[in-house]
Amino acid sequence: MVKLNKIYTRTGDDGTTGLVSGARRPKSDPRIEAFGAVDEANACVGLARLHTGRDHAEIDAMLARVQNDLFDLGADLATPDTGAKVEFEPLRIVASQVTRLEGEIDELNAALAPLRSFILPGGAPAAAHLHLARTVTRRAERLMVALSSMPDETVGPQALRYINRLSDFLFVAARAVNDNGATDVLWVPGANR
Numbered sequence: 001m002v003k004l005n006k007i008y009t010r011t012g013d014d015g016t017t018g019l020v021s022g023a024r025r026p027k028s029d030p031r032i033e034a035f036g037a038v039d040e041a042n043a044c045v046g047l048a049r050l051h052t053g054r055d056h057a058e059i060d061a062m063l064a065r066v067q068n069d070l071f072d073l074g075a076d077l078a079t080p081d082t083g084a085k086v087e088f089e090p091l092r093i094v095a096s097q098v099t100r101l102e103g104e105i106d107e108l109n110a111a112l113a114p115l116r117s118f119i120l121p122g123g124a125p126a127a128a129h130l131h132l133a134r135t136v137t138r139r140a141e142r143l144m145v146a147l148s149s150m151p152d153e154t155v156g157p158q159a160l161r162y163i164n165r166l167s168d169f170l171f172v173a174a175r176a177v178n179d180n181g182a183t184d185v186l187w188v189p190g191a192n193r
Contacts, residue, residue, distance in 0.1 A: 020079040020090070030147045034155075035077040037140035038163075042070040044133035045170075051126035056177050062104050063173070066166065069097050073159055077144070081154045093158040101165040108172045113181035122185040123178035130174035137167040 016024040017032055025032055045067050052060040072091055079090040121131030141163040148155035175181045 020075065021086070030143065030150060031077060031080065031153065034140065034143040034147050035074045037136065037143050038070055038074050038077065041133055041136040041140050041166075042067055042074075044129065044136050045070070048126055048129035048133055051124070051129060052177065056126065059108070059173050059176060062169075065100070066169070069093070069162065069166075072097070073162060076156060076159050077147075081156070092156055093162045095158055095161075098158060098161045098165055101162065101169050105165065105169050105172050108169075108176045111180045112172065112175050113184075115181075117186040117188070119175070120185040120187050121174075123174070123183045126177040127174040127184075130170050130177065134167050134170035134174065137163060137170060141167065 011018065011024075012027065015027055017027050018024055019031075045063055049060055049063050049067075052063060073093055075091040076093050081090070121135075122128050141160075144155050144160060144163055147153050148160065175184055178184045
């Protein structure tokens with residue numbers, strides 16, 4: 001269990017931050033960038049939930065699970081698998097979390113009107129915030145993929161699958177809160193030429 005008695009420690013004043021192992025990395029390190037973007041995506045999901053709680057309780061419950069999963073993902077990324085023996089079981093994203101997201105995507109997508117065009121981020125406030133969360137999630141995914149391709153860096157395959165599915169989930173959730181796609185804002189190619 002996490003216990004935080006003091007919020008500031010001054011240990012980051014030198015521009016570094018700690019991984020779960022206690023190892024220090026520069027705050028600009030690609031791993032720190034990756035889990036920082038995951039944290040940012042989580043904050044965006046929290047903003048979306050300001051607009052889903054009352055009118056979209058089922059989606060709000062899904063988003064609450066996503067927020068918890070995103071903390072799991074941050075912990076996963078903050079505990080790189082170096083192959084060394086550790087004194088504790090690291091928290092990792094697991095296949096069941098990905099499977100749950102896939103089921104929720106399928107559930108929401110079944111009620112959506114078919115797409116006739118690309119969608120502009122907008123519509124209901126909840127949809128706009130979900131689209132923002134989706135774009136930040138895509139950035140987190142790009143950073144995680146880049147990190148996974150670096151020598152001596154690992155990112156678990158389930159973590160990569162989860163972040164990829166999450167952006168899909170956020171897309172269909174945005175459409176769902178837009179009256180199942182009826183109030184989506186559609187792109188009109190070349191409309192302002």
